Amino acid sequence: xxxxxxxxxxxxxxxxxxxxxxxxxxxxxxxxxxxxxxxxxxxxxxxxxxxxxxxxxxxxxxxxxxxxxxxxxxxxxxxxxxxxxxxxxxxxxxxxxxxxxxxxxxxxxxxxxxxxxxxxxxxxxxxxxxxxxxxxxxxxxxxxxxxxxxxxxxxxxxxxxxxxxxxxxxxxxxxxxxxxxxxxxxxxxxxxxxxxxxxxxxxxxxxxxxxxxxxxxxxxxxxxxxxxxxxxxxxxxxxxxxxxxxxxxxxxxxxxxxxxxxxxxxxxxxxxxxxxx
Amino acid sequence: xxxxxxxxxxxxxxxxxxxxxxxxxxxxxxxxxxxxxxxxxxxxxxxxxxxxxxxxxxxxxxxxxxxxxxxxxxxxxxxxxxxxxxxxxxxxxxxxxxxxxxxxxxxxxxxxxxxxxxxxxxxxxxxxxxxxxxxxxxxxxxxxxxxxxxxxxxxxxxxxxxxxxxxxxxxxxxxxxxxxxxxxxxxxxxxxxxxxxxxxxxxxxxxxxxxxxxxxxxxxxxxxxxxxxxxxxxxxxxxxxxxxxxxxxxxxxxxxxxxxxxxx
Numbered sequence: 001x002x003x004x005x006x007x008x009x010x011x012x013x014x015x016x017x018x019x020x021x022x023x024x025x026x027x028x029x030x031x032x033x034x035x036x037x038x039x040x041x042x043x044x045x046x047x048x049x050x051x052x053x054x055x056x057x058x059x060x061x062x063x064x065x066x067x068x069x070x071x072x073x074x075x076x077x078x079x080x081x082x083x084x085x086x087x088x089x090x091x092x093x094x095x096x097x098x099x100x101x102x103x104x105x106x107x108x109x110x111x112x113x114x115x116x117x118x119x120x121x122x123x124x125x126x127x128x129x130x131x132x133x134x135x136x137x138x139x140x141x142x143x144x145x146x147x148x149x150x151x152x153x154x155x156x157x158x159x160x161x162x163x164x165x166x167x168x169x170x171x172x173x174x175x176x177x178x179x180x181x182x183x184x185x186x187x188x189x190x191x192x193x194x195x196x197x198x199x200x201x202x203x204x205x206x207x208x209x210x211x212x213x214x215x216x217x218x219x220x221x222x223x224x225x226x227x228x229x230x231x232x233x234x235x236x237x238x239x240x241x242x243x244x245x246x247x248x249x250x251x252x253x254x255x256x257x258x259x260x261x262x263x264x265x266x267x268x269x270x271x272x273x274x275x276x277x
Numbered sequence: 278x279x280x281x282x283x284x285x286x287x288x289x290x291x292x293x294x295x296x297x298x299x300x301x302x303x304x305x306x307x308x309x310x311x312x313x314x315x316x317x318x319x320x321x322x323x324x325x326x327x328x329x330x331x332x333x334x335x336x337x338x339x340x341x342x343x344x345x346x347x348x349x350x351x352x353x354x355x356x357x358x359x360x361x362x363x364x365x366x367x368x369x370x371x372x373x374x375x376x377x378x379x380x381x382x383x384x385x386x387x388x389x390x391x392x393x394x395x396x397x398x399x400x401x402x403x404x405x406x407x408x409x410x411x412x413x414x415x416x417x418x419x420x421x422x423x424x425x426x427x428x429x430x431x432x433x434x435x436x437x438x439x440x441x442x443x444x445x446x447x448x449x450x451x452x453x454x455x456x457x458x459x460x461x462x463x464x465x466x467x468x469x470x471x472x473x474x475x476x477x478x479x480x481x482x483x484x485x486x487x488x489x490x491x492x493x494x495x496x497x498x499x500x501x502x503x504x505x506x507x508x509x510x511x512x513x514x515x516x517x518x519x520x521x522x523x524x525x526x527x528x529x530x531x532x533x534x535x536x537x538x539x540x541x
Binding site for chain 2: 187196203
């Protein structure tokens with residue numbers, strides 16, 4: 001038998017997979033979750049690597065199995081899987097089970113890194129910066145900073161990690177494994193610090209209720225609850241309120257109840273005169 | 278409202294709906310969606326301010342694993358229409374109405390995520406029978422449905438005459454509207470709490486405390502605070518790594534960083 005030419009994914013195949021990955025969760029569903037999404041991303045690679053419809057069919061079928069991870073972390077996995085599929089297309093003894101094991105082995109740990117870094121830190125920090133500009137100065141810079149900052153970070157990350165995954169294949173974990181935990185840790189520190197700064201800065205609780213009246217140089221001066229709290233630490237009440245919410249969340253109270261609770265506090269505060277606009 | 282404005286708003290609703298499931302481009306986030314609605318309705322400033330305010334409430338809403346957060350897409354688009362358009366809701370009123378709208382949108386997406394299971398079945402059966410193009414077709418069809426999930430309700434809300442919405446809001450007792458407006462000032466703490474709850478470990482609470490303390494220094498703006506936070510994170514990661522026995526070849530880039538720092 002004549003040796004066929006080596007199958008090789010082109011740059012444009014890989015670029016199209018990055019583009020497709022930006023629509024990965026379009027068919028997110030309760031059964032296979034991102035299964036169809038993953039197959040959708042793999043289509044350009046499968047078309048390039050396998051000539052016969054039978055092989056293409058088998059490849060699509062193995063990528064329609066259950067899959068779920070944090071979407072942006074999926075690019076690393078796509079890269080690795082593309083590498084393994086390419087080896088398989090060139091005759092390496094790779095079974096469907098091995099490919100599936102690669103996917104399921106990576107999706108959990110990567111989601112564990114991706115969720116706190118992207119959803120837990122980067123988006124809240126960018127959103128807080130953008131919303132601060134939007135509310136403060138009604139500046140278009142706020143939404144623009146958020147939109148472009150996010151999408152540039154996301155697309156660069158997707159393209160880069162897919163490239164890494166494709167380059168190193170299943171060894172990518174050895175290359176990245178040691179700095180991923182550091183990244184998560186560093187991001188969590190930044191996130192906690194920024195949240196600590198945002199809570200007192202961008203929360204308004206006005207408590208003009210008068211607690212005492214004192215004479216200072218023959219002038220009647222009113223001491224409000226607000227003044228006392230500000231004397232202790234600006235933003236003390238919002239911080240306490242936030243910590244109470246964290247505590248309630250840990251007691252498995254649904255966030256929506258907390259939001260309604262805040263509305264109730266607002267109404268009761270107005271009725272009693274403790275709070276004001 | 279002219280047909281052009283209506284089409285523009287429906288386009289924004291469609292994009293926001295698709296991104297409600299994708300979580301990629303962030304068209305579903307209030308800061309983006311409300312700004313675009315404001316642009317379409319000719320009151321960009323109102324859209325930006327309302328978007329920023331609603332963003333603060335939704336800042337911690339995230340889809341993790343198989344859990345579905347309240348839907349920011351429908352909430353942002355419809356509430357922004359009423360804030361920026363002829364209804365002229367105030368920002369606190371808009372925030373108050375956005376919360377039930379988010380729950381409504383969440384209900385829609387949970388139903389649709391079940392419906393999509395069937396489309397995925399169609400794709401699977403198609404592949405089994407040799408129709409390989411079903412993968413791309415069904416994936417995009419599902420995405421389209423997610424866009425319509427927000428676009429159609431938005432269209433229906435647009436049919437409600439502005440005067441009705443205005444009079445409905447005017448009929449609310451002052452206690453309620455004032456109470457909601459006051460709550461609008463601090464309702465964001467729930468979102469902050471969600472984010473903190475996700476990240477907080479015993480070792481990280483001191484960083485939260487540092488943030489609180491430094492926020493009191495008014496001369497520091499958010500960018501300066503961000504730089505401080507970043508510096509603290511880098512310092513902590515470096516130091517906590519140094520205490521561990523050096524593992525074989527595992528700390529290359531950190532060592533590089535150390536060397537660079539020493540060169541300074």
